[in-house]
Amino acid sequence: xxxxxxxxxxxxxxxxxxxxxxxxxxxxxxxxSWYQQTPGQGLQFLFEYFSETQRNKGNFPGRFSGxxxxxxxxxxxxxxxxxxxxxxxxxxxxxxxxxxxxxxGPGTRLLVL
Amino acid sequence: AQSVxxxxxxxxxxxxxxxxxxxxxxxxxxxxxxxxxxxxxxGLQLLLKxxxxxxxxxxxxGFEAEFKKSETSFHLTKPSAHMSDAxxxxxVVSGRYNFNKFYFGSGTKLNxxx
Numbered sequence: 001x002x003x004x005x006x007x008x009x010x011x012x013x014x015x016x017x018x019x020x021x022x023x024x025x026x027x028x029x030x031x032x033s034w035y036q037q038t039p040g041q042g043l044q045f046l047f048e049y050f051s052e053t054q055r056n057k058g059n060f061p062g063r064f065s066g067x068x069x070x071x072x073x074x075x076x077x078x079x080x081x082x083x084x085x086x087x088x089x090x091x092x093x094x095x096x097x098x099x100x101x102x103x104x105g106p107g108t109r110l111l112v113l
Numbered sequence: 114a115q116s117v118x119x120x121x122x123x124x125x126x127x128x129x130x131x132x133x134x135x136x137x138x139x140x141x142x143x144x145x146x147x148x149x150x151x152x153x154x155x156g157l158q159l160l161l162k163x164x165x166x167x168x169x170x171x172x173x174x175g176f177e178a179e180f181k182k183s184e185t186s187f188h189l190t191k192p193s194a195h196m197s198d199a200x201x202x203x204x205v206v207s208g209r210y211n212f213n214k215f216y217f218g219s220g221t222k223l224n225x226x227x
Binding site for chain 1: 156
């Protein structure tokens with residue numbers, strides 16, 4: 001099976017702009033989670049979607065939002081970008097049942113200038 | 114509540130010597146435990162996982178980890194380090210029910226000297 005794919009791989013934006021990142025899960029995986037990784041804060045959970053519904057949410061401001069489509073693909077949007085949003089954004093997918101392994105994509109590297 | 118503590122932020126070993134990366138967890142119920150590896154500018158790759166079967170878990174690339182409930186530990190080991198093992202390693206704890214969150218440790222950077 002193909003792995004988790006994320007597009008684009010690299011992005012450069014300026015403060016105040018918005019950005020949309022895309023994630024395609026492994027075929028058959030219905031849950032998609034998003035994480036932000038920075039040198040200072042490490043890996044932080046953003047949210048998880050299943051069946052087009054947000055199931056879990058981390059402690060991020062409302063500028064961070066997401067959605068999931070009927071084919072399980074997910075998008076994450078960040079509005080009014082700040083310098084501190086520069087990070088590696090990782091997407092992970094897993095089947096539904098609890099305790100299942102998450103499989104990660106290669107990430108999208110976002111640089112905010 | 115669940116949490117993970119990786120006891121070393123950096124570990125340095127010589128090629129061919131054993132590797133030990135330490136992880137302690139806290140969980141109010143029987144957890145699932147994972148080790149992931151991240152090479153520079155890459156995503157996370159699963160090394161191994163524990164989900165209540167054998168307490169000694171073997172993973173890829175010669176890594177293994179032992180679940181010790183009495184010590185609430187899940188340390189990662191490898192008998193002989195290889196240069197390609199240089200990376201950052203994350204210990205992760207999760208519950209076993211639908212939509213349980215993954216809780217990541219802060220990571221351990223492994224340096225392998227020639």
